[in-house]
Amino acid sequence: MLARLLFSSLIVLGFLIGSAHAQVENVGSKLKDKLEQQNKPEKPAPKTQSPESIPLEPKAVPEDQPPAPPKMKSPAKEKSGSSQKLDRQDAKExxxxxxxxxxxxxxxxxxALSTPGNQEIFAALAKFGQKHPRYNSITSGWRWEAVSKWKSTEPLTVRYRGANTAAVEFGATKSESFVVMLEWIDEQWCFEDINSPDRQDFRSLPKERP
Known part of the structure; x- marks a missing residue:
């Protein structure tokens, strides 16, 4: 009887000791995990862009409002004097x-300054240049020589052959005058030709337009 009681006591004692040992191991395991978590290096915080570097979303344009047109560069200002308009009613100009x-x-x-008949000729000369059949005759001879020697500082003298024809002297020799012949067409003077009348005959023409 005593032996049975002793054996039962040993069994109960063993069970209690086993449970206590298991609890101790469980507590030790949790403590170990906690210590390992504390000793682990912290992960660096993710990088975030500063507010200044974050691009802002463009503002949406209302459907009923078209986008503004791009800004255009302002035209360059004209040089002083370049905007003066030629007075086509002034024979000297x-x-x-x-x-x-x-x-x-x-x-x-x-x-652009010529009579209708000359406009086509000079337009063709501007287009074809030296290939035009009249290029050499217009850029040589006494007319071209007189124009080449002319200086813009020399005075111009105007005489009239009727109300619609003006002769403007720009150079002269002892015996002849070199003149630009102008025709009055559509309320303006137009270039017709370059002539070389006798100087006395030119000076005898009226100074005022009739």
Whole structure:
């Protein structure tokens, strides 16, 4: 009887000791895990962009409002004097412009200043240049020589052959005058030709337009 009680006591004691041992191991395992977590290096925080570097989303344009057109560069200002309009009713001004264009072989400008019949000729000269059959005759001879020697500082003298024809002297010799012939067409003077009348005959023409 005593032996049975002793054996039962040993069994109960063993069970209690086993349970306690299991609890101790469980506590030790949790403590170990906690220590390992504390000793692990912390992960670096993810990088975030500063507010200044984060691009803002473009504002949506309302459907009923079209987008603004791109800004255009303002045109360059014209040089002083370049915007002055040629007075086509002033015989001296027109002659001055014709002589400058002729001397520079600017046949396009000379075409715009000419009579309707000459406009086509000078426009063709501007287009074809030396290939035009009349290029050599217009850029040589006494007319071209007189224009080439002309200086814009020389005075111009105007005489009239009726109300619709003006002769403007830009150079002269002892016996002859070199003149630009202008025709009055559509309320403006137009370039017709370069002539070389007798100087006395030219000076005898009226100074005022009839």
């Amino acid at each position: 027109v002659t001055l412009a014709c002589l400058k264009a002729y001397k520079q072989k600017d046949f396009q400008s000379l075409s």
